[in-house]
Amino acid sequence: MEGLASARSRDALAFSVLDSEVRLAILDSLYERTVASGPLAGNATYSTIKADVGVEDSGRFSYHLDKLTDRFVTKTETGYRLAEPGREVIRLRRTGAFTDDPSVEATRIDGKCYRCGGGIQAFYRRGYLVTQCRECIGLIDHELVANGTLASLSYPPSGVSGIDIETAFERSHLRSAHTFRSMADGFCPNCGHDVAITLPPADGENPGDDGYGFRHVNYDGLIRFACTHCGRRHIAHPLYAVGDRGAMADFFTTNGIDPGWDRIATVMSWPVTVGDAELVFEAPDGVRFRVDDELEVRRE
Ligand SMILES: [Zn+2]
Ligand SMILES: [Zn+2]
Structure with missing residues (x-):
C-alpha cells in the first residue's frame, strides 16, 4: 500500500x-x-x-x-x-463537520410513515438527520439505530444551526435525491469516481458478506450505491433515485408527487418482488414498474 x-x-x-x-x-x-x-x-x-x-x-x-x-x-x-x-x-x-456537534430534539413533522401510516418525527444527532416513526419498528434494524428509524441521513451541523428542524428535514431529503441521482448516473458526487450499483439478493438467497446493509433493512426493494474510490455508500430506493427520468418523472408529475418525503413515502409503500437482476414494484391501480440492474425502468 x-x-x-x-x-x-x-x-x-x-x-x-x-x-x-x-x-x-x-x-x-x-x-x-x-x-x-x-x-x-x-x-x-x-x-x-x-x-x-x-x-x-x-x-x-x-x-x-x-x-x-x-x-x-x-x-x-x-x-x-x-x-x-x-x-x-x-x-x-x-x-462545522469537524468541530460542531449540535443536537435537535425529536420534533413532530408533517408527514406519514410509509410502513404503518403513523405520525413521524425528526431529530438530529452526531451528524445524522433521522426520520422516525412513533408507532412501528421502522425500516432499519440495527443496534446502533433508534427504534422506528425510517431514514438516517448524514447531514452537516451547519444545516441545523439557525435553521429549524422541519426545514432541515425537507432539505436533507431533497439533498439525498440529488446524491442518489448522481450515483444512479454512475458517478460519485463527492469524488467523481465510478459507482457500483447492487440489487438486493433474490428471494431466499443469502446476501453474503457484501450484503451488509441489506441485512438491516425491513424492505426488500432497496439497492446499494457504492463509490469505488472514496467509499461513499448509500442504500436507496431505485425509483426515487431515477425520479427525474422517463417513466418515473411522468408518473410523479402526473400524480403531483414532489421530490422529498412525499415521493420517498410513496415508493416505499409499494410492494416489491425481487427477481434475478430485477425488481418489480406494484403501484396502485395495477401499474407495475420493472427496474433492471442498470436502473432502466419499464412501466407495465
Ligand atoms: Zn410506522
Ligand atoms: Zn466517491
Whole structure:
C-alpha cells in the first residue's frame, strides 16, 4: 500500500499547514475580499490582508502567508487570491463537520410513515438527520439505530444551526435525491469516481458478506450505491433515485408527487418482488414498474 502511505504523508503536510489561527485568519480575509464579493472579484493586497488579520509584525505575517501560498493561496502581480483548495477549506470549516456537534430534539413533522401510516418525527444527532416513526419498528434494524428509524441521513451541523428542524428535514431529503441521482448516473458526487450499483439478493438467497446493509433493512426493494474510490455508500430506493427520468418523472408529475418525503413515502409503500437482476414494484391501480440492474425502468 505504498500509494496510500505516500498520500498520507502528503495529506498530513497539507493539514499541518492549516494548523495556525493566523493562517486561517488569512484564508478568512481572502474569502471576504476575493470570493464573497463575487466569482470574478479582484485580488486583495498584502496590506489589506495584513490589516484584516491584525498581525503587526511584517516578518511574522509574511512567514504565515508564504506557508499558504501556492497550495491554498495564489499570488498574482497585484496581490493575492484564494485558490480552490483554500475555498474548499473555508467551505468545509463552515459546515462545522469537524468541530460542531449540535443536537435537535425529536420534533413532530408533517408527514406519514410509509410502513404503518403513523405520525413521524425528526431529530438530529452526531451528524445524522433521522426520520422516525412513533408507532412501528421502522425500516432499519440495527443496534446502533433508534427504534422506528425510517431514514438516517448524514447531514452537516451547519444545516441545523439557525435553521429549524422541519426545514432541515425537507432539505436533507431533497439533498439525498440529488446524491442518489448522481450515483444512479454512475458517478460519485463527492469524488467523481465510478459507482457500483447492487440489487438486493433474490428471494431466499443469502446476501453474503457484501450484503451488509441489506441485512438491516425491513424492505426488500432497496439497492446499494457504492463509490469505488472514496467509499461513499448509500442504500436507496431505485425509483426515487431515477425520479427525474422517463417513466418515473411522468408518473410523479402526473400524480403531483414532489421530490422529498412525499415521493420517498410513496415508493416505499409499494410492494416489491425481487427477481434475478430485477425488481418489480406494484403501484396502485395495477401499474407495475420493472427496474433492471442498470436502473432502466419499464412501466407495465
Ligand atoms: Zn410506522
Ligand atoms: Zn466517491
